[in-house]
Amino acid sequence: MIQVILYNNTKQRPHMGRSLSIIYSGSIPDNVIEKMDLLDPVVTVANDVFPLWSTANYMYLGAPFNRYYFLKSPRAGEDGITRMDAHVDVLYTHRLAILSSQCIAERSSNRYNVNLQDSYIKPEEGYRYNFTKFPYKFDPSEGDYILITTGG
């Protein structure tokens, strides 16, 4: 048996966090997982439980998977079995490893440098001007004539 938790998730990638509402939590037989693929498992869904699965878009599979998965739209097979493809959610499954990893940010919402050029700020036609005049004003009409002579 494999632990399974079905969710409705309303926060998608590229968010790292998820907003999850549990729809079902329980166990399923190993053979329900048709494709034992850690990254892209395929779940076969019997007709009697399909309504439950069809409301979910996210799931967690316990050991040996231990991962969170996005559920894709169900596929009705020619053999009368409905299959749901899943894809591992690497951001949420490995969020602790990611959060502790080192990076250099190209863009960030909280740690940024406003003195770097920003391609999202577009130049607009026109210019702003400011004239700042210092308080002192020369007044030539108040200027002095200067006479320099040699003599003691």
Next chain:
Amino acid sequence: MADRTINWGPNDFNEKGVINVIGECNIGEQSRYNIHVYSKGLGFDPSFHYSTDGNENGNFVSNLDKYPCFVLNSTGTGQYLVNKLYFPASFSASIVNNFNGKCIYKDSNDTHYESECEAPFAIWSICTDISGDYPWVDTRLSSNLPIFDDAQVAEDYYNTGIITDGRHLINNHIESQKYYLSNVFTTSGDPADKTERYYQFSAKKLALYKDDTLTGLNVVLTSYDEEVIAFSADDPNDEYERVSSYPDTWIRENQGSDYLVYLWDTNIYYFEGDENATGKQKADSFLNGLPAPDGKIYDKEDAVNFKEIAQRENIDLDGVIGEVVHVTETGLSPTDWGAGVRAYALGSGTAKNVVINALFNETSNPVNDILNGVKLFDSNAFNAVQGLFRIAVPASDICTLDAGTTQYKIGSFTAEAGKTIYPIRANNKIINCGQYLFKRTYNDYRDYEPYCKIFIILPYCGIYPVPVSAIIGKTVKITYAVSIGGAGACTAYLYADNCLIASYDGNMGEQIPFVATDRASQVSSVMRNVSQGLTGSLVAAQGLGGNAHALLSGGTMIAESIANMPQSMALGYMTRGGYSSNLGDFGIMSPTFVFQWQKSVVPANELAVVGKPSNQGGAVSSFTGYLKCSQFVLGTFGGTEEEAAEIQRLMMEGVYVD
């Protein structure tokens, strides 16, 4: 001392038409002070103001035996402020009288008084909450005198000129800075008992220091003054909210098995003690700018985390080359004009006509006597006249003058001037054109070239580009020196935060052709002045990283300078000062800065949706909101290679850390 405008009163002082004077306007030496006071309210003229002499220009103050300053002090219930202006007795009496013209205050019994006070301690009080016949008064004070908020510190300064505690000096234009301090730790060794502190501060200056007498939370947060505004959040992703208090002590490093630190992230400088000074002494020195007990003034580079913060805050990490200059020391011309070769200030207007006419008046100045007096000059009187020119400022603004006289010397002949003229003793005064504190506009890269360009228009000197970084965020001052011996040659000096950063040569002397033979040489002299002026300017421009090539072309300087700018950045209405003759008289008359910014559009939701350029490094957990990595190194990871590759791709494409 930079100016600072202080408002107090029940309302903001921002009505249209109220002049906000933040610059000093005076002439002469350092010991001139400007004090502008604006008040409004019933019974007060809204434009009512005082300056040191009741006019725009401040009085000249010299040889003070004390150090004038202000102290602002709140008393009673805080409904009114009593402001004391410390004046030395030698301060001009007219100034004191002006200030004491309105001295309104109330005592602790709520009794109103109106009186005049006497020097040396002139108490000048403004009530802000007075009923009855007294109006509400909003007051704005602007001055380059030190303004303290502590009476003892003010009095110490008044007596000694020494600022004993810089934290109480409130007009040193230290702006509030944004600080943050995130600290997650446990004091029990149990990760489940983690304490999470996420704080942001708005304060002039903060510091952290290690207190070796404490255990556990042994890092103390201290501030430059009481004006610390704190914000806190339970989760760094949440909105920070204003809080009335914040913790004094924090923890930076693990101690034993109980005190474990999970997060320490701050842009506040942190000091630790050594054999010379304790951490607290260093932090206090850093905050106050005063020496620690070991005699050293500690600055940010002495902080343990300086390099870490410098890298993150994009602070220049270059080493100090030579001694840091905080104030440029300047000199004054010592040339004595008292005898031998003398210069006379004839006056303005028609003064020249009167004196020259008198020289040719046979009655007052007999020709034969003149010829006898100038035998040393081949009996050519005009060989003894070294120059006649007009300058654009009163001689008293740039020279120390002797007492007025009606006679002057040509050779050994004493000529009658026909009016009172003033012998020049020394050419030893500087014209102070004022100062401004220029602030950033966008607070991002658009405040700098090529998005912002700044030109300075200097009367009689010309127009020059100024590097934005040289003046933004600094108090900029312009002074002029004018040479009498150089027939009106002048140099404008540009200061930023009291440091001289550039000088520009010009000429404000108009040569008056005295005799025909002089004229050719005077024109030649004028042309030489032009050449010299350009050379001097070139040096200044090169020093500033300016457009030296443009300067080489002299009169076409602005045109070429603009031609080298992006087409759309050109200013089409620039003027230039004059290098010669009276051409500068036709130009702009006040030093003027011209700022030109490229208009731009910023998406309103940019920060939330795509963030802003960062280039900062750290753990992903130190980022919130949008994060797009230029480099990402996955740490300890138990997944597959394919998953690692997908994570790498997603982080480089951009994610929202939440």
